[in-house]
Amino acid sequence: MFYREAGQFKTNHKADQAIFPIFQDRVGLSMIVAVAFLVPMFGSDFFLNSIMIPFLIFSLAAIGLNILTGYCGQLSLGTGAFMGVGAYSCYKLVTIFPEVNILIHILLSGFFAAAVGCVFGLPSLRIKGLYLAITTLAAQFFLEWCFIRIRWLYNYNDSGAIEVPNSTLFGIGISGSQATPTARYYAVLAIVVLLTWIASNVIRGRIGRSWMMIRDMDIAAELMGIKPLNAKLSAFAMSSYYCGVAGALMVFMWLGAAEVESFNIDVSFQVLFMVIIGGLGSLIGCFMGAAFIWALPIIIRAFPGFIGLEIGAATVEHIASVVIGALIIAFLILEPHGFARLWQITKEKLRTWPFPYS
Amino acid sequence: MTAHDITLHAPDDGIAEGAELLRVDDVTLRFGGVTAIEDVSFNINKGEIRAIIGPNGAGKTSMLNVINGFYHPQEGTITFRGEKRRAMKTYEAAASGIARTFQNVALFTGMSTLDNIMSGRSLKMNKSFLAQMIYFGPARDEEIEHRRKVEEIIDFLEIAHIRRQPVGKLPYGLQKRVELGRALALEPDLLLLDEPMAGMNLEEKEDMSRFIIEVNETFGTTIALIEHDMGVVMDLADRVVVLDYGKKIADGAPAEVQANQAVIDAYLGVPH
Numbered sequence: 082m083f084y085r086e087a088g089q090f091k092t093n094h095k096a097d098q099a100i101f102p103i104f105q106d107r108v109g110l111s112m113i114v115a116v117a118f119l120v121p122m123f124g125s126d127f128f129l130n131s132i133m134i135p136f137l138i139f140s141l142a143a144i145g146l147n148i149l150t151g152y153c154g155q156l157s158l159g160t161g162a163f164m165g166v167g168a169y170s171c172y173k174l175v176t177i178f179p180e181v182n183i184l185i186h187i188l189l190s191g192f193f194a195a196a197v198g199c200v201f202g203l204p205s206l207r208i209k210g211l212y213l214a215i216t217t218l219a220a221q222f223f224l225e226w227c228f229i230r231i232r233w234l235y236n237y238n239d240s241g242a243i244e245v246p247n248s249t250l251f252g253i254g255i256s257g258s259q260a261t262p263t264a265r266y267y268a269v270l271a272i273v274v275l276l277t278w279i280a281s282n283v284i285r286g287r288i289g290r291s292w293m294m295i296r297d298m299d300i301a302a303e304l305m306g307i308k309p310l311n312a313k314l315s316a317f318a319m320s321s322y323y324c325g326v327a328g329a330l331m332v333f334m335w336l337g338a339a340e341v342e343s344f345n346i347d348v349s350f351q352v353l354f355m356v357i358i359g360g361l362g363s364l365i366g367c368f369m370g371a372a373f374i375w376a377l378p379i380i381i382r383a384f385p386g387f388i389g390l391e392i393g394a395a396t397v398e399h400i401a402s403v404v405i406g407a408l409i410i411a412f413l414i415l416e417p418h419g420f421a422r423l424w425q426i427t428k429e430k431l432r433t434w435p436f437p438y439s
Numbered sequence: 440m441t442a443h444d445i446t447l448h449a450p451d452d453g454i455a456e457g458a459e460l461l462r463v464d465d466v467t468l469r470f471g472g473v474t475a476i477e478d479v480s481f482n483i484n485k486g487e488i489r490a491i492i493g494p495n496g497a498g499k500t501s502m503l504n505v506i507n508g509f510y511h512p513q514e515g516t517i518t519f520r521g522e523k524r525r526a527m528k529t530y531e532a533a534a535s536g537i538a539r540t541f542q543n544v545a546l547f548t549g550m551s552t553l554d555n556i557m558s559g560r561s562l563k564m565n566k567s568f569l570a571q572m573i574y575f576g577p578a579r580d581e582e583i584e585h586r587r588k589v590e591e592i593i594d595f596l597e598i599a600h601i602r603r604q605p606v607g608k609l610p611y612g613l614q615k616r617v618e619l620g621r622a623l624a625l626e627p628d629l630l631l632l633d634e635p636m637a638g639m640n641l642e643e644k645e646d647m648s649r650f651i652i653e654v655n656e657t658f659g660t661t662i663a664l665i666e667h668d669m670g671v672v673m674d675l676a677d678r679v680v681v682l683d684y685g686k687k688i689a690d691g692a693p694a695e696v697q698a699n700q701a702v703i704d705a706y707l708g709v710p711h
C-alpha cells in the first residue's frame with residue numbers, strides 16, 4: 082500500500098547501487114535514527130542505562146561477530162575475550178595518555194583487539210567450522226587467563242578490576258561517575274552509528290564480497306583470485322575491531338568498572354545468540370537480535386510487577402529464563418534464518434499487498 | 440545488445456592467433472597409489488576451442504585442476520604463455536588469466552546473480568580499505584565502472600531478469616549460465632569449462648553452445664572444455680584430446696579422433 086517502489090525508476094548505476102534504493106526505506110531509516118537521537122528526551126535514566134546503552138553496545142558486538150560468522154562464515158566463540166582486549170587496552174591507553182579524549186581511546190583500543198583477532202584468526206586458514214570454533218574457544222580461555230595473570234593490564238591494583246576515570250568532551254562528562262546517562266548514550270550512539278555505516282560500506286564493496294565468497298564456496302573464491310589469507314584475516318581484524326570497541330564502550334560508557342568476569346564465555350555465547358536470532362549476514366538483524374536477547378528479559382522480569390502480581394524476585398528470574406528459552410526455541414523453529422529474514426519477508430509481502438501474486 | 444557492443448575481451452598477451460598458449464608436458468598426477476594422470480602431453484593454441492574427452496574416471500577434471508593450479512602434479516611441467524610453472528596457487532592462476540567453471544555448479548549461493556558476476560571482477564578492483572570504508576568517492580566509482588562490464592555480461596547471457604535473485608534458488612540451467620558469466624567477468628585468456636552442458640535439455644545445450652562460440656569469437660577467449668555430449672564436442676571443438684585411465688590415447692581434429700580405433704575401444708569396450 083504505502084511500501085511500493087512503483088514509479089521509482091533508476092536511470093543510472095549510481096542510483097541502483099544505493100544501499101536503500103527504495104525511497105520508503107530511506108524515510109524509515111531516517112526516522113529510526115531521528116528517534117534514536119530523541120530517546121533521551123522521553124526515556125528515564127533507568128531506561129537509558131539498563132536498556133538503550135547496553136542494547137547499542139551489544140548491537141555493535143553483534144555486528145562484529147556477524148562480520149566474521151555471518152559474512153565470512155568463520156564461527157567464533159571468542160567474542161567476549163576480544164571485547165575484553167578492547168576494554169583492557171582502552172584502560173591502559175587512558176592510564177598512559179590521560180590527556181587524550183576518551184572517545185579517541187575507545188576507537189583506538191579496537192586496533193589492539195584487531196591485532197589479537199588476527200593472531201587467533203590464523204588457524205582459520207587450516208581449520209574450518211566447528212573445529213575453528215574450538216580454537217577460538219582457546220582464545221577465549223587464554224585471554225581470560227591473561228586478564229587475571231598479567232597484572233600490568235589492571236595497573237597492579239589489588240581488586241583486579243579496571244575502573245573508569247572521569248572524562249569530558251566539550252566540558253560535558255561522558256564517562257566515569259560524573260557522566261549522565263544521556264551524555265553516555267549520545268557518545269555510544271554516535272560511535273555505533275558511525276561504525277554501522279562503515280560496516281555497511283565495507284560489506285557491499287569488494288572486501289565484503291570476498292568474505293561472502295569465502296563463506297559460500299572457498300574453492301571457487303580462490304579461483305576468482307581471492308587470497309584466503311587476506312579475506313579471512315581482514316574479516317577477523319574488522320570483526321575483532323568492532324568487538325574491541327564494543328568492549329571498551331561496555332566498560333567506559335556503561336559498567337564504569339569491570340573485571341575478567343565481564344568478558345567470560347557467557348558474553349561470547351550471548352553475542353552469538355544475538356547474531357543467530359537476528360540473522361546471519363544482516364546488519365539490521367544484529368540490532369533486532371540484540372534487542373531480543375538483551376531487552377526482552379528485562380521486560381519479562383518487569384511484567385509481573387507491571388500487572389500487579391506479587392511474585393518473589395527469584396521466581397520471576399526463573400520464569401523469565403523459561404519464557405525466553407521457549408521463545409528462542411519457538412522462534413528458531415518458525416524462522417531459522419532469524420529476524421532479518423522475517424523482516425525481509427514482511428517487506429516482500431508489503432510490496433505486493435494486497436495482491437500476493439502480482 | 441548485440442555482441443558488437445561488448446567491450447570485454449581476452450587480455451592482449453602478445454601471442455598470435457593459432458600460436459601455442461598453453462603446453463602440458465609429461466604430466467603425471469598421483470593420489471597415493473592411484474595414478475590419476477600418467478605422462479600426458481598436449482597443447483592448447485590461442486583462440487581455439489579445445490575439447491578434452493574420455494570415459495568416466497579418465498582424469499579429465501584432474502587435468503583441468505592441474506592446469507589451474509588446484510592439483511600439483513608430481514612430474515611434468517605446464518607452460519603458460521611461454522612461462523614454465525609447476526606448483527601454483529589457484530588464485531595465482533586466476534591472476535595469470537585462467538578462469539573456470541565446475542562440473543557441479545560452484546556458485547556463491549547466498550549472493551545474487553549480480554554479486555556472483557561482480558565477484559569475478561575482484562582481481563580488477565584495487566581501491567584501498569579506507570576508500571571502501573567511506574564508499575562514496577573512489578570506491579563507488581570503481582564499483583560502477585565494473586558494474587557496467589557486469590551488465591554487459593548479463594545482457595550477453597540473457598539473464599537480466601534474474602539479476603537480483605539469489606542464485607541458490609535458480610534452476611540448474613540458469614545456474615550454469617551464471618557460472619559462465621562469473622568466469623567471463625575475469626576476462627580470462629584461457630577459459631576452462633568442466634562439462635558446461637551436463638544435465639541440460641536440448642534447448643539449453645543449444646543456448647550454451649551459442650554462448651561458447653560467441654565467447655570464443657567475439658571475446659577472443661581460448662576455451663578448453665570437457666564434455667560428454669559427442670555431438671556438441673564434434674560441432675564446437677577445433678581439436679580434441681582423448682584421455683582413458685589417465686593416459687592420452689588420441690589427439691587431433693574431431694573427425695580424426697572419431698575414426699580412431701583406440702578411442703572407439705575406450706568408449707565401446709573390446710571383446711575379451
